[in-house]
Amino acid sequence: xxxxxxxxxxxxxxxxxxxxxxxxxxxxxxxxxxxxxxxxxxxxxxxxxxxxxxxxxxxxxxxxxxxxxxxxxxxxxxxxxxxxxxxxxxxxxxxxxxxxxxxxxxxxxxxxxxxxxxxxxxxxxxxxxxxxxxxxxxxxxxxxxxxxxxxxxxxxxxxxxxxxxxxxxxxxxxxxxxxxxxxxxxxxxxxxxxxxxxxxxxxxxxxxxxxxxxxxxxxxxxxxxxxxxxxxxxxxxxxxxxxxxxxxxxxxxxxxxxxxxxxxxxxxxxxxxxxxxxxxxxxxxxxxxxxxxxxxxxxxxxxxxxxxxxxxxxxxxxxxxxxxxxxxxxxxxxxxxxxxxxxxxxxxxxxxxxxxxxxxxxxxxxxxxxxxxxxxxxxxxxxxxxxxxxxxxxxxxxxxxxxxxxxxxxxxxxxxxxxxxxxxxxxxxxxxxxxxxxxxxxxxxxxxxxxxxxxxxxxxxxxxxxxxxxxxxxxxxxxxxxxxxxxxxxxxxxxxxxxxxxxxxxxxxxxxxxxxxxxxxxxxxxxxx
Amino acid sequence: xxxxxxxxxxxxxxxxxxxxxxxxxxxxxxxxxxxxxxxxxxxxxxxxxxxxxxxxxxxxxxxxxxxxxxxxxxxxxxxxxxxxxxxxxxxxxxxxxxxxxxxxxxxxxxxxxxxxxxxxxxxxxxxxxxxxxxxxxxxxxxxxxxxxxxxxxxxxxxxxxxxxxxxxxxxxxxxxxxxxxxxxxxxxxxxxxxxxxxxxxxxxxxxxxxxxxxxxxxxxxxxxxxxxxxxxxxxxxxxxxxxxxxxxxxxxxxxxxxxxxxxxxxxxxxxxxxxxxxxxxx
Numbered sequence: 001x002x003x004x005x006x007x008x009x010x011x012x013x014x015x016x017x018x019x020x021x022x023x024x025x026x027x028x029x030x031x032x033x034x035x036x037x038x039x040x041x042x043x044x045x046x047x048x049x050x051x052x053x054x055x056x057x058x059x060x061x062x063x064x065x066x067x068x069x070x071x072x073x074x075x076x077x078x079x080x081x082x083x084x085x086x087x088x089x090x091x092x093x094x095x096x097x098x099x100x101x102x103x104x105x106x107x108x109x110x111x112x113x114x115x116x117x118x119x120x121x122x123x124x125x126x127x128x129x130x131x132x133x134x135x136x137x138x139x140x141x142x143x144x145x146x147x148x149x150x151x152x153x154x155x156x157x158x159x160x161x162x163x164x165x166x167x168x169x170x171x172x173x174x175x176x177x178x179x180x181x182x183x184x185x186x187x188x189x190x191x192x193x194x195x196x197x198x199x200x201x202x203x204x205x206x207x208x209x210x211x212x213x214x215x216x217x218x219x220x221x222x223x224x225x226x227x228x229x230x231x232x233x234x235x236x237x238x239x240x241x242x243x244x245x246x247x248x249x250x251x252x253x254x255x256x257x258x259x260x261x262x263x264x265x266x267x268x269x270x271x272x273x274x275x276x277x278x279x280x281x282x283x284x285x286x287x288x289x290x291x292x293x294x295x296x297x298x299x300x301x302x303x304x305x306x307x308x309x310x311x312x313x314x315x316x317x318x319x320x321x322x323x324x325x326x327x328x329x330x331x332x333x334x335x336x337x338x339x340x341x342x343x344x345x346x347x348x349x350x351x352x353x354x355x356x357x358x359x360x361x362x363x364x365x366x367x368x369x370x371x372x373x374x375x376x377x378x379x380x381x382x383x384x385x386x387x388x389x390x391x392x393x394x395x396x397x398x399x400x401x402x403x404x405x406x407x408x409x410x411x412x413x414x415x416x417x418x419x420x421x422x423x424x425x426x427x428x429x430x431x432x433x434x435x436x437x438x439x440x441x442x443x444x445x446x447x448x449x450x451x452x453x454x455x456x457x458x459x460x461x462x463x464x465x466x467x468x469x470x471x472x473x474x475x476x477x478x479x480x481x482x483x484x485x486x487x488x489x490x491x492x493x494x495x496x497x498x499x500x501x502x503x504x505x506x507x508x509x510x511x512x513x514x515x516x517x518x519x520x521x522x523x524x525x526x527x528x529x
Numbered sequence: 530x531x532x533x534x535x536x537x538x539x540x541x542x543x544x545x546x547x548x549x550x551x552x553x554x555x556x557x558x559x560x561x562x563x564x565x566x567x568x569x570x571x572x573x574x575x576x577x578x579x580x581x582x583x584x585x586x587x588x589x590x591x592x593x594x595x596x597x598x599x600x601x602x603x604x605x606x607x608x609x610x611x612x613x614x615x616x617x618x619x620x621x622x623x624x625x626x627x628x629x630x631x632x633x634x635x636x637x638x639x640x641x642x643x644x645x646x647x648x649x650x651x652x653x654x655x656x657x658x659x660x661x662x663x664x665x666x667x668x669x670x671x672x673x674x675x676x677x678x679x680x681x682x683x684x685x686x687x688x689x690x691x692x693x694x695x696x697x698x699x700x701x702x703x704x705x706x707x708x709x710x711x712x713x714x715x716x717x718x719x720x721x722x723x724x725x726x727x728x729x730x731x732x733x734x735x736x737x738x739x740x741x742x743x744x745x746x747x748x749x750x751x752x753x754x755x756x757x758x759x760x761x762x763x764x765x766x767x768x769x770x771x772x773x774x775x776x777x778x779x780x781x782x783x784x785x786x787x788x789x790x791x792x793x794x795x796x797x798x799x800x801x802x803x804x805x806x807x808x809x810x811x
Contacts, residue, residue, distance in 0.1 A: 293658040297644060297651075304646050365642035368608045370659050371631035444646055444689075513625065517609060524640060 016117045065231040073223035084164045152229035159222040162252035222248045294380030312348035319400035330406040331480035339471035342423025344396045345389035353385035353431040354456035357523045358442045364523040375509030393420035411487040418490035425497035430459045432508035439522045556583035559742035565614035574600040576766035587743045589757035593801045597766040598746040599639040606636045635709030641700040645689030660707035674702040693720040714745040750793045769800045
């Protein structure tokens with residue numbers, strides 16, 4: 001029986017890797033390969049420098065082995081969580097408890113299989129390599145014991161995994177509830193807005209007492225207790241740390257078990273927008289008889305998508321980020337804000353605007369059989385993104401005016417509004433093309449991981465690089481007064497971006513008509529014929 | 530008794546039908562397919578297919594898996610672009626710009642093509658509005674369809690949470706909501722409960738009795754025998770047989786290639802070949 005279980009487990013792990021490989025072979029998976037190569041290089045770098053011998057050597061030489069180990073392990077711990085949220089690592093839907101019930105596995109067997117598959121995800125190898133490298137490094141240099149360090153490193157990996165899975169599970173369940181997006185947005189907003197400020201405040205020499213207090217607290221966290229074990233032998237303090245690490249593991253396991261025993265709320269059971277003259281249809285009516293039904297459908301998809309909701313609620317964060325990035329200098333503050341504002345109208349809707357058919361699944365076929373050009377659906381969805389994104393710009397400008405800390409003058413307001421409008425049209429124009437040329441079928445209910453297609457990622461990364469390059473150039477080469485004197489450039493840029501959008505609307509529409517069949521096949525799946 | 534044979538060429542089939550007035554019924558042609566070919570790379574899914582179907586007929590389009598049925602429906606409904614050939618519906622050529630023509634046809638495509646994040650009434654209203662129905666008619670028909678389809682209790686569920694049978698009912702409702710002149714149905718009865726199937730069959734009979742046309746694919750041959758007037762069987766994208774099947778329900782037989790077939794299943798297996806295989810371990 002045990003042999004059967006191990007065979008089945010092995011088969012599931014192989015299936016997980018086959019699925020990964022299958023995804024990697026798709027066009028959108030190629031970016032994943034690039035990232036994996038990057039991660040591999042980073043792994044080697046970490047193993048030989050920060051994570052392994054290097055960190056251990058530095059720590060031992062400086063006589064601060066434990067502190068450095070704590071720093072490295074804390075970074076790994078946070079990095080593991082962050083990369084899991086971004087890439088959606090951890091137990092997958094394809095290996096959920098419900099799916100695994102089709103196999104002859106007991107409840108314990110399913111639990112083991114799920115988490116073993118999650119733990120064997122390639123991304124965790126980086127953590128494993130770094131933590132083990134650190135343990136071996138300390139042991140070789142005589143500052144630690146391999147018999148204590150290695151089990152501690154493995155236990156640390158297990159705790160990191162459990163903490164990540166618990167957090168992902170919490171995020172997933174919170175997002176499924178009606179107010180989840182708002183709650184999480186508030187948390188993300190707070191973390192993004194104030195963590196940077198808090199860290200810089202702590203690093204100020206005047207607040208060293210606070211820093212020491214935080215350091216004392218960190219000693220009791222999983223990375224802290226693991227660092228004590230890695231950089232020391234089994235002393236009394238080591239024994240306490242071992243008990244604490246095992247305690248963390250047990251507590252996280254218990255919390256995860258308790259969470260998983262609670263059935264998730266059904267999102268549709270709590271939604272009841274069944275009125276006829278709904279908000280969606282009234283708003284869609286603005287686009288005329290022929291577009292109204294398509295815009296109405298698109299509006300429902302945009303505003304029911306948790307990723308979009310999250311994006312919309314967090315978009316006002318751009319009002320604060322410029323101040324954080326401006327280092328207290330009004331010119332830098334304003335120019336960074338100006339750059340960031342080009343994303344205000346687009347940031348919230350990116351999940352759909354860059355891949356407009358991606359969430360339709362088999363529904364994309366309906367566009368081809370409707371008595372309307374296929375391109376009309378592309379235009380309608382793009383108009384919807386413009387409408388929703390456009391509504392974000394003015395309130396964020398007002399918010400910025402309230403919190404910016406600089407003397408606000410009308411030219412600044414015009415510039416910020418224009419930056420928002422220019423970005424709105426420019427990025428939505430690019431979104432038309434990524435929709436047509438780089439489509440990707442994505443899960444509407446998934447809230448974790450980077451679901452953008454290759455083209456979508458290029459637009460986001462390239463877009464940020466472009467606007468920040470412009471902002472940094474202005475910061476270095478132009479005075480604040482000069483920037484303000486040329487305020488009219490931005491409204492002009494907005495008009496140009498509108499023209500660019502109008503042109504793209506036509507050309508991408510034609511391309512969508514021409515690529516209708518491959519688009520349908522990509523989104524609805526092979527077998528569309 | 531119906532005597533029919535495999536056409537030597539699809540051209541011959543068309544000319545014969547036109548001369549005979551489509552099995553003796555002098556009705557205008559609702560669906561005309563001329564030399565339809567659809568290829569995917571090296572694969573020819575539909576190979577020089579020609580058919581003409583008069584109005585007021587319930588037409589069954591049969592074939593084994595992968596024979597090209599859904600591809601043919603895809604081409605007939607504008608979902609797919611034919612690689613070659615010509616399609617005429619209700620006397621008008623089907624093109625990408627044929628929006629007015631598309632308003633006259635109803636489609637229940639393969640995979641159903643539902644928007645999973647909409648509620649059933651939203652989805653039906655969306656279709657009704659796209660097909661040009663005014664708000665009052667839309668509201669009235671949506672309520673009525675949800676009521677008769679037994680979907681009113683599921684108003685608060687999104688389509689993604691519907692069972693397969695319920696999804697089929699919604700797709701069927703979307704196909705008929707604008708009262709089309711031709712109805713294309715890709716496997717309409719599978720997964721629907723028996724009462725629902727009986728109701729749909731009754732609707733289809735009344736639909737064609739009103740002078741409209743149904744083009745339907747299914748694997749349930751008994752249903753085709755009892756429901757359809759005409760049947761075509763395709764194999765590997767080519768027309769293998771075309772004829773009437775109404776006599777089977779009255780105890781008649783189809784004569785083909787010097788043999789008599791008392792059921793459509795017997796003819797189907799004769800044409801496409803029986804699948805045989807021994808699983809000794811089973």
